[in-house]
Amino acid sequence: MSIEIDRQKCVGCGRCRDVCPGTLIALDTEKRAYIKYPRDCWGCTSCIKECPVCAIRFFLGADMGGMGSRMYTEKHGDILDWLIEKPDGGIVKISVDTRESNKY
Amino acid sequence: MKTEIIKTDILIIGGGTAGCYAAVTAAENSDKKILICEKAHIRRSGCLAAGVNALNAYITEGRTPQDYADYCKKDAAGIARDDLLLTMSERLNAVTERLEKEGLVILKDENGKYVTRGNRNIKINGENIKPLLAGMVSKLPNITVLNRVNIIDISVTDNRVNGAFGIGIENDVFYVIEAGAVLIATGGAAGLYKPNNPGFSRHKMWYCPFNTGAGYAMGIRHGAEMTTFEMRFIALRCKDTIAPTGTLAQGVGAKQINAHGEVYEQKYGLTTSGRVYGTVAENIAGRGPCYLQTKGITHEREQSLLKAYLNMAPSQTLKWLESGTLPSEHNVEIEGTEPYIVGGHTASGFWIDADRATTIKGLYAAGDVAGGAPQKYVTGALAEGGIAAHSMLQYLADGISGTVSGDEISQHECEITHFLSAGAPPYSTEQLEEAMQTVMDSYAGGIKTNYRFSGKSLDEADRRIVQLQELSDSLRAGDAQELMYIYELRERLTVCRTVIAHLKARHETRWHCFAENTDFPERDDEHWNVFVNSRFENGKTEIILRRVNSP
Ligand SMILES: Cc1cc2nc3c(=O)[nH]c(=O)nc-3n(C[C@H](O)[C@H](O)[C@H](O)COP(=O)(O)OP(=O)(O)OC[C@H]3O[C@@H](n4cnc5c(N)ncnc54)[C@H](O)[C@@H]3O)c2cc1C
Numbered sequence: 001m002s003i004e005i006d007r008q009k010c011v012g013c014g015r016c017r018d019v020c021p022g023t024l025i026a027l028d029t030e031k032r033a034y035i036k037y038p039r040d041c042w043g044c045t046s047c048i049k050e051c052p053v054c055a056i057r058f059f060l061g062a063d064m065g066g067m068g069s070r071m072y073t074e075k076h077g078d079i080l081d082w083l084i085e086k087p088d089g090g091i092v093k094i095s096v097d098t099r100e101s102n103k104y
Numbered sequence: 105m106k107t108e109i110i111k112t113d114i115l116i117i118g119g120g121t122a123g124c125y126a127a128v129t130a131a132e133n134s135d136k137k138i139l140i141c142e143k144a145h146i147r148r149s150g151c152l153a154a155g156v157n158a159l160n161a162y163i164t165e166g167r168t169p170q171d172y173a174d175y176c177k178k179d180a181a182g183i184a185r186d187d188l189l190l191t192m193s194e195r196l197n198a199v200t201e202r203l204e205k206e207g208l209v210i211l212k213d214e215n216g217k218y219v220t221r222g223n224r225n226i227k228i229n230g231e232n233i234k235p236l237l238a239g240m241v242s243k244l245p246n247i248t249v250l251n252r253v254n255i256i257d258i259s260v261t262d263n264r265v266n267g268a269f270g271i272g273i274e275n276d277v278f279y280v281i282e283a284g285a286v287l288i289a290t291g292g293a294a295g296l297y298k299p300n301n302p303g304f305s306r307h308k309m310w311y312c313p314f315n316t317g318a319g320y321a322m323g324i325r326h327g328a329e330m331t332t333f334e335m336r337f338i339a340l341r342c343k344d345t346i347a348p349t350g351t352l353a354q355g356v357g358a359k360q361i362n363a364h365g366e367v368y369e370q371k372y373g374l375t376t377s378g379r380v381y382g383t384v385a386e387n388i389a390g391r392g393p394c395y396l397q398t399k400g401i402t403h404e405r406e407q408s409l410l411k412a413y414l415n416m417a418p419s420q421t422l423k424w425l426e427s428g429t430l431p432s433e434h435n436v437e438i439e440g441t442e443p444y445i446v447g448g449h450t451a452s453g454f455w456i457d458a459d460r461a462t463t464i465k466g467l468y469a470a471g472d473v474a475g476g477a478p479q480k481y482v483t484g485a486l487a488e489g490g491i492a493a494h495s496m497l498q499y500l501a502d503g504i505s506g507t508v509s510g511d512e513i514s515q516h517e518c519e520i521t522h523f524l525s526a527g528a529p530p531y532s533t534e535q536l537e538e539a540m541q542t543v544m545d546s547y548a549g550g551i552k553t554n555y556r557f558s559g560k561s562l563d564e565a566d567r568r569i570v571q572l573q574e575l576s577d578s579l580r581a582g583d584a585q586e587l588m589y590i591y592e593l594r595e596r597l598t599v600c601r602t603v604i605a606h607l608k609a610r611h612e613t614r615w616h617c618f619a620e621n622t623d624f625p626e627r628d629d630e631h632w633n634v635f636v637n638s639r640f641e642n643g644k645t646e647i648i649l650r651r652v653n654s655p
Pocket of ligand 1: 117118119120121122123141142143144149150151152155156157158159160161253254255256289290291292310311312314315316318319448449470471472473480481482483485
């Protein structure tokens, strides 16, 4: 499981690099973020949550049962939308109100 | 690498849960200079990076701190310190209130009371718990934070701490930090054993893979007394994603069932280790895979679960949705992880007194790195950080400051220069790390042997770990980050040796799976209701047995 960063969308702010608990993300010579050590990602999704332009997507490795989908987030005030894009292009969205606690 | 010397009153190694809270407590109660050195960035580092699902340690209405302490001790089959558990338990609710004041969302009922999950948990939205803590730190002017500084050693003379040494991963600086008091809050150790999925997803483990046991290793190296490293922690988790199971087991009441649909959890006992053991035993008996029985839960509950997992382990929600195995239609498969050393769940770590002082003067420990008090979790780690902060202030009241000798500085500079110099090592750091994990997996009770080991297999493990330690001298790094990887590997190897020595010392099986000794398969209360402690001296791990209840 790991992440991929969209070079086109990345604005080079470096926030993902800052927050990665494993120091796995770097900026290239054109100030675009990339994951330097993809196999060392813990899957914590910190980078995804910090990215201001939704350029980072998360996926499960095939070795842990991944089916090729990509997950990313969009923020709208207190609402955090989690979007899952399936290989066939279908999108599933779950909205989480960050002011609400877990029910379980 | 250029050398920079910094002076501070209090140095906190690791800006995680315990470290941040200790810094805040010390800053709010004094005008001392406080420095946090954090290998990542305090905003999202350590165990809390992904968020947590509940506060697992809380004194609910009608219960007392003593009840919580008793529960922890019972779950650990008696090997836990009453004084540590009680002083921690007494503070669980105060730290919770503080978190709420800082903005943590906690579920309340119509009367404004926290909604509990079982007897000891409360329900929260724990996604942003680490940014909250980091925010508290940044408001206090007497705390300085050095992010991306990996501490590689502490400075100790005549059993007194004087500071620490670190490497700036991004700025190529070798830091010498002189401090009157030092708190180790580096968390536990992951990555000692081969993980469930050793390939592409090798870091999809339960414990934070970036907590590499640095704090334990620094203490061991300088002869600090350590306790209960044989009580390893193995988490029972959702298969592959290693997502927490408590939300399913306690949240929606899902039972552990085998492949035939039989509930097996009662058969093996409901302790933390018993639940793992039962799952292993059912698999060995050919009745696996095992599951949490979620099939049939309502649509509404399922929707809540999907959201709850997004707040703490998003990979589980992704897995459910992309593989079409929604929990209302499919039971959730569970498995045991590889073993970790983590004092916030079991009792392994520094041997400390009720002030959270280690056996090295001026050196304190809190959180997962501190031993003797299992089941601390987030709130317990915060509580210990708070206690340690007050103790350090008291210690510093005598006007103590630290000075690091020039000899020690040049010794560390030499070592760093050696690793950064040109060379042709026979193996890479990654290869040696894999070798270490294979050794531990095969001979020291990893997943491969269903967590079982014998005295003979441990001897083999130790022999090979020593070889790997020797090989690690030849490693070379191209930059500061690779240098950190070398140090992380060497820390883990040091911790491995202590784990092996402790596993070997306890001649019984007190906790199934956590320490499953095939030479001594039974529990032996007559002889082994004791702490197995150790001190590393002159290249050897000396075992010290200490009575339970006598700190
Ligand atoms: C996946 C997961 C889920 C959990 N869920 C829950 C839950 O729902 N509820 C609950 O109550 N508890 C939960 N826990 C337990 C709880 O999170 C931990 O017990 C607690 O956070 C540990 O705090 P700590 O300060 O000891 O470690 P951490 O918070 O991990 O802090 C250690 C810090 O030290 C830094 N560090 C490490 N080595 C060095 C070094 N050499 N130099 C400098 N810095 C260093 C790390 O980067 C990190 O920031 C969970 C734990 C995990 C791993």
